[in-house]
């Protein structure tokens with residue numbers, strides 16, 4: 076094998092790849108990021124960054140100075156559009172960012188730490204070689220001791236790992252999700268979306284949900300179709316916007332023009348995330364909440380954990396699957412269970428959305444639990460007991476109220 080080009084090659088300069096590259100470069104490794112696009116670039120996204128992303132201390136100043144609205148309120152509608160709950164809090168539920176700026180800043184953090192970035196470089200495949208891993212690009216082959224797959228849902232390292240584990244190439248959980256941003260007067264935002272109130276329409280026209288994320292001077296609007304549905308996404312998005320216009324939630328005659336779109340997974344995280352000399356992070360390992368579609372924080376956290384594990388594995392010699400295995404255990408025990416729990420909540424919302432929203436209308440505590448769950452600010456696994464316990468109290472009350480026993484008694 077030819078001399079190695081780097082200690083670690085990272086596929087993709089998204090939140091997962093840039094975070095992994097930064098932590099590895101800080102630990103003295105020679106890191107090369109290969110990115111198919113040229114940064115800064117935009118990305119189809121709501122641009123909501125959950126507040127616990129501020130655990131990455133180096134992000135704090137950037138977010139404080141560059142966020143375009145701190146969301147402190149949430150409204151959720153049910154699929155019949157007849158019921159909604161609203162929740163306001165003094166705490167930030169999430170920060171709105173522009174992905175173009177956010178991702179660009181993350182990769183610059185990595186480069187400031189010493190990582191190298193090669194743009195306009197599409198990785199087409201990976202394979203093992205004597206003493207290293209070979210990374211194929213359209214122009215040449217590069218080699219490294221380890222490769223990190225952080226190229227999103229269609230990542231080539233993830234495909235290699237699935238193939239070598241004999242796992243099927245299953246894309247049935249992917250939805251193609253359109254989103255577009257519409258400039259509006261700030262006074263419109265302040266009137267209609269106080270506290271940068273985020274809005275979800277669960278089950279709108281059979282979708283998972285439609286959303287509005289108001290940001291400074293614009294509305295970020297998208298709709299998440301159910302997986303496997305072949306839909307005219309532009310028409311679906313326009314249908315949602317027409318509904319919003321009818322409710323006064325977007326200026327009249329707002330037209331879909333050139334929405335961005337990207338695949339969003341919903342089946343929960345990958346069962347296998349390491350192999351000999353390889354790990355996958357973020358969307359490549361399907362680390363996206365099946366309830367909310369949130370994935371930026373999981374991408375960053377998995378990138379950090381991958382870097383720490385690779386650092387240790389390289390210090391011990393050959394980065395075998397066994398030496399990289401602690402990475403899988405680390406992310407699984409930190410948020411993997413949570414992502415599974417989110418799948419449970421997603422199913423309940425799809426089945427009983429109206430009942431849940433009606434219960435929450437009457438119970439501020441439950442409203443708070445739901446809003447925090449949807450905004451990704453709480454530990455979903457631990458909450459399952461609290462939600463069920465609260466519903467066990469609320470449900471009989473709700474049924475009793477619906478039956479209205481006093482009225483029945485008075486009639487007698």
Ligand SMILES: Cc1cc2nc3c(=O)[nH]c(=O)nc-3n(C[C@H](O)[C@H](O)[C@H](O)COP(=O)(O)OP(=O)(O)OC[C@H]3O[C@@H](n4cnc5c(N)ncnc54)[C@H](O)[C@@H]3O)c2cc1C
Pocket residue numbers: 086087088089090091092109110111112118119120121122123124125196197198199225226227228229230231252253254297336337338339356357358359362363368369370371372374
């Ligand atoms: C419509 C939509 C809305 C969303 N809204 C939110 C939200 O509001 N909040 C939230 O937290 N999450 C949201 N998500 C999810 C979030 O965007 C992802 O979870 C997150 O971007 C994952 O980061 P990543 O680094 O794993 O992958 P990505 O952000 O996809 O980055 C992958 C990078 O790899 C590059 N790349 C891909 N393939 C290759 C290749 N073969 N060779 C070289 N480079 C390659 C890409 O160009 C890209 O730069 C949304 C997703 C969608 C689709």
